[in-house]
Amino acid sequence: MKTSGKKPVSLALFTAFLVLAILPGAAGETLRVMTFNLWRGGTVGGQPLSRSVQVIRESKADVAGLQESHGGGADNAAKMAEALGWHHFRQGGKGESTSVISRFPITGHTPKKYGVTIEMSKGVTLKVFNIHFRPSPYQPYQLKRIPYGNAPFITTAKEAVQWAHKSRGSQVDNLLSELEPALSEGGPVFLTGDFNEPSFEDWTARASKAGLVPVAVEYPATARVTKAGLTDSYRAIHPDEIKKRGHTWTNKTSPDDPKDFHDRIDFVFARGAKVLASQVVGENRKNADLVVSPWPSDHRAVLSTFRIGKD
Numbered sequence: 001m002k003t004s005g006k007k008p009v010s011l012a013l014f015t016a017f018l019v020l021a022i023l024p025g026a027a028g029e030t031l032r033v034m035t036f037n038l039w040r041g042g043t044v045g046g047q048p049l050s051r052s053v054q055v056i057r058e059s060k061a062d063v064a065g066l067q068e069s070h071g072g073g074a075d076n077a078a079k080m081a082e083a084l085g086w087h088h089f090r091q092g093g094k095g096e097s098t099s100v101i102s103r104f105p106i107t108g109h110t111p112k113k114y115g116v117t118i119e120m121s122k123g124v125t126l127k128v129f130n131i132h133f134r135p136s137p138y139q140p141y142q143l144k145r146i147p148y149g150n151a152p153f154i155t156t157a158k159e160a161v162q163w164a165h166k167s168r169g170s171q172v173d174n175l176l177s178e179l180e181p182a183l184s185e186g187g188p189v190f191l192t193g194d195f196n197e198p199s200f201e202d203w204t205a206r207a208s209k210a211g212l213v214p215v216a217v218e219y220p221a222t223a224r225v226t227k228a229g230l231t232d233s234y235r236a237i238h239p240d241e242i243k244k245r246g247h248t249w250t251n252k253t254s255p256d257d258p259k260d261f262h263d264r265i266d267f268v269f270a271r272g273a274k275v276l277a278s279q280v281v282g283e284n285r286k287n288a289d290l291v292v293s294p295w296p297s298d299h300r301a302v303l304s305t306f307r308i309g310k311d
Contacts (some may be wrong), residue, residue, distance in 0.1 A: 028309040029124065031273065033233075034061040034281070035192035035266050037299035041071010042080075047296035049076055053083045057291045059281055062103045065130030065192025069099040070195065072103045077101055089116050097133050097191075097263060110178040124308060127182045131153070131175055131193035131222065139153040140198060140261045143214045164197055165232045172221050176228060183229050188272040188308055190231055194299065197221045198263045201235045202245065210242050221265070230269035233304035234278040246301040251283050266302050273306035 031188045034056070039045055042052035056064055069077035069090075077099030080141035081088035087106045091098045091113045100116050102108065104126075108117035115129040136149030139160040154160060175191075182189055203217040227230065238244035247255075248266035255262050270277065281303050282288030289301065 011176075028274075028307045029121065030187075030202055030276070031063070031120065031126070031306045031308050032059070032061045032303060033128070033190050033192060033268050033270070033306065034059055034064040034266050034301055034303045035067075035130075035194070036281075036301040037067040037194045037266060037297055038069055038076065039297040039299065040068050041074065041076040042296055043071050043076070045296055045298065047294060049079060050083070051292075051294060051296040052076075053080050055281065055296065055301060056080065056084060056101075056239050058292050059290060059301070061303055062100050063126070063128055063190070065128065066099045066101060067130075067132035068097075069195045070097045075099070089113075093132070098130050100128055100130050102128070110182070112174065114175050114178045115182055120308065125187055126308075127185075127187065127189045129175065129179055129189070129191045129193075130181070131171070131191070131195070133171050133194070133196045135196040137163050137167050138196060139163050139167075139217070139219075140213075140263055143217075144261045145297070146259060146261065157215050157217045160215070161220055162175055164220050168195075168197060168221055172224055176224065179225075180228055183271060186272065188306075189230070189270065190273070191225060191269040192267070194266050195221050195233060198265055198266055199235070199267070200226075201232060202241050202264055204241055207241055212242065212245065225269055229274065230271050233268045233270050233275045233306070234264070234280075234302060236275045237278040237304075246280050246283075246302075247287065248302060250279060251287060251295060251300055252298050266299055268302050268304040270304070270306060273308050275304060276307055279303045279306040 025156045042049050066077045081101040087102045089100045089106045105119045106116050118126040137151030141148040142154045199222040200219045203213045205216040207213045208216045246264045247262045253260040279289035281290045282300035
């Protein structure tokens with residue numbers, strides 16, 4: 001019998017390909033994680049809650065850490081999860097509370113509710129932490145001499161670090177008390193949040209020399225999270241802090257407004273997952289990589305894409 005000259009695929013090799021195709025995580029899975037400050041429940045800016053739901057839909061996020069998820073006494077994060085057919089966990093907080101919503105089941109949480117456990121698929125478990133740190137005193141405004149919250153004006157990097165510790169140090173302590181044990185257990189760990197504090201990777205000597213920030217500051221919240229072992233997904237993809245500032249605060253004033261200062265204070269951190277992409281989500285192409293219009297919040301969101309498991 002005449003053959004084609006091609007060698008037949010062995011049963012063992014075929015089986016190996018089949019296993020990779022059907023086992024969750026065997027060849028890696030894609031996960032999209034978002035941080036999104038809703039702005040007092042998502043409706044204070046005049047947009048219906050459906051616009052915030054649309055942000056999740058159009059971004060194709062799988063998991064979202066939400067801040068300011070209450071509005072008018074209602075848990076709007078729960079309403080958003082219901083509209084999406086997702087799972088919801090209310091972390092708590094008076095007034096401007098935080099929540100995690102997920103396309104995948106949320107199966108547990110840490111004692112202080114900083115983090116949740118999510119079953120992405122069989123054999124793939126994620127730990128997702130979400131925070132909203134105190135907004136005041138806010139060091140960029142203190143350094144730029146912009147009145148805010150009766151905080152004194154400051155001039156040096158040392159003062160900025162001291163005031164950052166006063167503002168948010170105890171909250172970072174509480175977060176790390178639950179985050180560090182989760183990191184020691186291994187597996188993919190994510191942290192989303194509105195830090196209300198810039199990144200030490202943005203306020204560099206290079207950025208100061210370029211006139212983008214008044215002085216280089218080793219901001220402690222992001223520095224401590226990074227020291228714990230997490231990676232800032234946005235800076236992993238966009239390492240040049242001069243060319244790609246990634247501002248998330250704010251879309252409500254112009255960049256040259258003398259009464260404001262734009263910055264990157266919303267983050268998606270990760271460990272145990274490969275960063276594939278990271279995008280700012282917002283109101284227009286000039287200020288965002290992914291546009292959803294009309295935009296419902298006074299913050300822009302951040303969406304980062306990861307590979308879970310083998311590449």
